[in-house]
Amino acid sequence: MVNHTSPQAGPSPLAPDWLDYPEDSNALVPQLWAAGVARNDDGEIAVQGIGVSQLAREYGTPLLVLDEDDFRSRARAFREAFTEAFQDLCGGVDVYYAGKSFLCTAAARWISEEGLCLDTASGGELAMALRAGVDPARIGLHGNNKSDAELRRALSAGIGRIVVDSFDELERLAELAAEAGTTAPVMLRLTPGVHAHTHEYIATAHEDQKFGLSMAGPGAGVSGSPAAAAVAHALAAESIELLGLHCHIGSQIFEPEGFGLAAEKLLGFLAEIKQEYGVELAELDLGGGHGIAYTAADAPRTPADIAQTLSAVVRAAVVKHGLSCPRISIEPGRAISGPAGFTLYEAGVRKTVTVDAPDGGSATHPRRYVSVDGGMSDNPRPVLYEADYSVALASRTSDEPAVLSRVVGKHCESGDIVVQNAYLPEDVHRGDLLAVPATGAYCHSLSSNYNQLTRPAVVAIKDGTSRVIIRRETEDDLFARETGL
Incomplete structure (x- = not known):
């Protein structure tokens, strides 16, 4: 009525x-x-x-x-807070701005000028980053269904990391890199089974979704999961340089527990890889997804709070597992641009x-x-x-x-x-x-x-x-x- x-x-x-x-x-x-x-x-x-x-x-x-000015200030805040929190652990943190949140050539230049790296999620975003003049070594490429053309472009541009999302992609990338006479720098995206408190369409670390290699399997750790099979294949492939592991538990998350649990599980997996293969992988990406305020009821955490919380978890885990701390990277997007x-x-x-x-x-x-x-x-x-x-x-x-x-x-x-x-x-x-x-x-x-x-x-x-x-x-x-x- x-x-x-x-x-x-x-x-x-x-x-x-x-x-x-x-x-x-x-x-x-x-x-x-x-x-x-x-x-x-x-x-x-x-x-x-x-x-x-x-x-x-x-x-x-x-x-x-x-x-x-605000966009730049938020980018700097993540870089400075994480560098300070992790300086004595791994020499600082690589902050990859998640370009999917907002990207144009101007924004890509802002990110570069503030000392951040840039994460892209498609061939189009990669093209945008390259057109903006971003150093290819500071670009990452994501995506659960990358085409051969996208992978070839990433290899020819010499980007710093390709985040591999499946065993199929890992095999194709190894073949493409061998054909090109180069070595592909790879991060393996794993799903650690952490259930973040967010909308089901933007929660990305549980098993029943399209992203990543599952850490669950008939055996624990490196003894039988899809993630373990991918590690073994990547270490054996001459055209793959396995840089480390990656996870992303979701988006618009306020609670710190999920990030800490994911970090603990992946560091434990790194320890099992070291025990099985005698290799300490050099990098660990803990993703992004940090929440912002859309209403007065939202209470986002500051970059400094997030950094200190995560560094405490990582510090304890590397001691527990007898590891050297890998180089940590994170991927804030919404928390900068939103x-x-x-x-x-x-x-x-x-x-x-x-x-x-x-x-x-x-x-x-x-x-x-x-x-x-x-x-x-x-x-x-x-x-x-x-x-x-x-x-x-x-x-x-x-x-x-x-x-x-x-x-x-x-x-x-x-x-x-x-x-x-x-x-x-x-x-x-x-x-x-x-x-x-x-x-x-x-x-x-x-x-x-x-x-x-x-x-x-x-x-x-x-x-x-x-x-x-x-x-x-x-x-x-x-x-x-x-x-x-």
């Missing part, structure tokens, strides 16, 4: 338990935003002093806005619907719907993972009471929801600008042309100056691959 009255102000029984009613709906929750974001004297959200109205006039909406960006939308249609009480009673409650000029084509994470986001009225402040709202897109899908639950001022109306924070990761990367919408521009702001790093698509771009015109 649709009505055109205003929803009642105050806490709504339709709101989830984690969503608190705001004392001040104009306030910005710090952990959701880049360091350079604040409201200016006119009440607008601004990035390094540049107001959102100016950004909308110059670049249009929807618009992905990146605080480059908080550095927000998406700017223009509000359009609004309406209020009446919803049955969640307890099944006879009472009904109002919910405000606010439509924006983007949606699941620029941020499919809510429909893919039921991901929660936050939103703020960006172009002004309001003294009106907050009402429970749902921000939705303009696509022809009922599941086209940008922000499932939020409290917005009651007077949000057509033409207002809304900002959704923490969209720097997995929004541009997952964006599409669904319903033939053009993808938004990406604007970076550094030292108080904005510039386009990815231009807005045009309708001509929609027709660029058509052959029948």
Whole structure:
């Protein structure tokens, strides 16, 4: 049932338990935003002093806005924190930025300039890294189904590591490297059976999924698992240089226990390899997946906290197993790019619907719907993972009471929801600008042309100056691959 009255102000029984009613709906929750974001004297959200109205006039909406200084600062924080925590153990840590979270040539250069390596997950991402001028020795290639063409390109470019995901791939890579007269630098991706607390589609270390070589088998350790068979094959192959082991337990994880358990299991496996073959593998990659704040209920850990926790586990494990500490590497992506960006939308249609009480009673409650000029084509994470986001009225402040709202897109899908639950001022109306924070990761990367919408521009702001790093698509771009015109 649709009505055109205003929803009642105050806490709504339709709101989830984690969503608190705001004392001040104009306030910005710090952990959701880049360091350079604040409201200016006119009440607008601004990035390094540049107001959102100016950004909308110059670049249009929807618009992905990146605080480059914040992005760089988060990258440095991981490099510095892990270097400090592991310096006496293994001389520091190699931090591989997970390019799948957000990648363009500009971002690849930022990562290189901040002293990080770059992890790619496809031939296209590898091409992007090489085009940006990233040192091939500091590039890794992931993927559960790499083509021969992708593997040949990685070998010819001389990238620093190829993360092998299956026995099939290991055999093919050995053959391709032998044909090319070279040696392939390999990390074996293992699934240690650690069940991280995250959405099932982004948990990647349990057995029932597509990634990695299982450590489970009829025997323990090197005596019978797929992982053990891959180790034996890699050590025997003349065209393979087995650098070490790799794992990744999932994404958007807050609890430290899963990472520690995975590290302990892989270090134990390294000890068994040493006992069986007399070889100490030189590297161990503990993956990424560190959570960020999408809502005020999220409490992400700092890079320093993550580094100190992991270093304590590794320190104890190498002593326990009598190992020299391998060179550790990690792969943060979302934790660098996510908080550095927000998406700017223009509000359009609004309406209020009446919803049955969640307890099944006879009472009904109002919910405000606010439509924006983007949606699941620029941020499919809510429909893919039921991901929660936050939103703020960006172009002004309001003294009106907050009402429970749902921000939705303009696509022809009922599941086209940008922000499932939020409290917005009651007077949000057509033409207002809304900002959704923490969209720097997995929004541009997952964006599409669904319903033939053009993808938004990406604007970076550094030292108080904005510039386009990815231009807005045009309708001509929609027709660029058509052959029948």
